[in-house]
Amino acid sequence: MAQKPTACLALADGTVFYGQGFGATGEVVAELVFNTAMTGYQEIMTDPSYASQIVTFTFPHIGNTGVTTQDDEASEPVASGIVVKWDPTEPSSWRANSNLISWMEKRGRLGIGGIDTRRLTRAIRQQGSPHVVLAHDPEGSFDIAKMVAKARDWKGLVGLDLAKEVTCAQSYRWDEGLWSWPGAFGKSDQPKPFRVVAIDYGAKRNILRSLAQSGAEVTVLPATATAEDVLAHNPEGVFLSNGPGDPAATGAYAVPMIQTLLEKDLPIFGICLGHQMLALALGAKTVKMGHGHHGANHPVRDVETGKVEITSMNHGFAVDAQTLPEGVIETHVSLFDGSNCGLRMTKRPVFSVQHHPEASPGPQDSAYLFDRFADAMRARR
Numbered sequence: 001m002a003q004k005p006t007a008c009l010a011l012a013d014g015t016v017f018y019g020q021g022f023g024a025t026g027e028v029v030a031e032l033v034f035n036t037a038m039t040g041y042q043e044i045m046t047d048p049s050y051a052s053q054i055v056t057f058t059f060p061h062i063g064n065t066g067v068t069t070q071d072d073e074a075s076e077p078v079a080s081g082i083v084v085k086w087d088p089t090e091p092s093s094w095r096a097n098s099n100l101i102s103w104m105e106k107r108g109r110l111g112i113g114g115i116d117t118r119r120l121t122r123a124i125r126q127q128g129s130p131h132v133v134l135a136h137d138p139e140g141s142f143d144i145a146k147m148v149a150k151a152r153d154w155k156g157l158v159g160l161d162l163a164k165e166v167t168c169a170q171s172y173r174w175d176e177g178l179w180s181w182p183g184a185f186g187k188s189d190q191p192k193p194f195r196v197v198a199i200d201y202g203a204k205r206n207i208l209r210s211l212a213q214s215g216a217e218v219t220v221l222p223a224t225a226t227a228e229d230v231l232a233h234n235p236e237g238v239f240l241s242n243g244p245g246d247p248a249a250t251g252a253y254a255v256p257m258i259q260t261l262l263e264k265d266l267p268i269f270g271i272c273l274g275h276q277m278l279a280l281a282l283g284a285k286t287v288k289m290g291h292g293h294h295g296a297n298h299p300v301r302d303v304e305t306g307k308v309e310i311t312s313m314n315h316g317f318a319v320d321a322q323t324l325p326e327g328v329i330e331t332h333v334s335l336f337d338g339s340n341c342g343l344r345m346t347k348r349p350v351f352s353v354q355h356h357p358e359a360s361p362g363p364q365d366s367a368y369l370f371d372r373f374a375d376a377m378r379a380r381r
């Protein structure tokens, strides 16, 4: 006899999926997305850009390498919940210091297993990141009508500023990774490390590590930092991080700040939400995408060289390239749907990309962008 369901996922259109719950119990409303990466479930769940989203993993074996603090992209899992095909099993990895289920349970994150993730992914593609309610109740008692109504009433991510909720409370220094830079500790004739201020809109740790590995002494400031706060650190370059929510909503305070920095002739580098907000600051517009891009195998063409990079992606909004003003060009394009993946100012060292060059998880084809930022700071010195 089939197992009694202990979790269920109700879509706003009334479709319901039943499965086995794991992790924390309770109920959560969120936007539902799918991620096609075959590895890196822990990095994905702890990526702050997934706030208010539930991730369906199209890869069926999730949990089999457990979790390890070394792979955290933030101190906690941020995705509201996960949907998987097979129930997670005991981990088999020497790196694991916990298993996925108890890690999620302790941190209040819900999971549902035993789902036909192919069928669900088709629904996500057709409906465009539906609003859903995920519930986990060991007794298996669910009020479906109420869940569907809650999903339908939820306002969604458009207009939502979540960066404020995931940003750091106070500024801090990030040096991890700097030791592996050839110039660290005066080891070679490399210049002294570059003073970089990184604005934390929900920054992934591997971005900060990658900046440090390319020679940056990073000071991280909260999302609401003003241009004066940034300039007080006398930066040689400013980095705008990834993050959750709607760039237009976060832009309410971030855009004027970035516009002031743009007057200072500093190298500026943005990733994902940082890319979108830089575009807004330059006068372009952002739009909500159909079902967004979430995976580790997304081909992107460098428009200027014709070279194709395989990239890591996680975004549901995009810059409308048609709205880029004069003096700003599109540098990268998605080969999946032609959407914008990069821009740069033609006459200034200001550039950004939609994809994730820090590749955590994902391929490292775009890592050169961190060196490009360091080169811009070196040229300015």
Ligand SMILES: NC(=O)CC[C@H](N)C(=O)O
Pocket (backbone or CB within 6 Å): 049, 241, 242, 243, 244, 245, 246, 247, 271, 272, 273, 274, 314, 315, 316, 317, 318
């Ligand atoms: N990874 C990110 O920075 C995501 C940016 C933005 N929240 C989006 O979904 O498009």
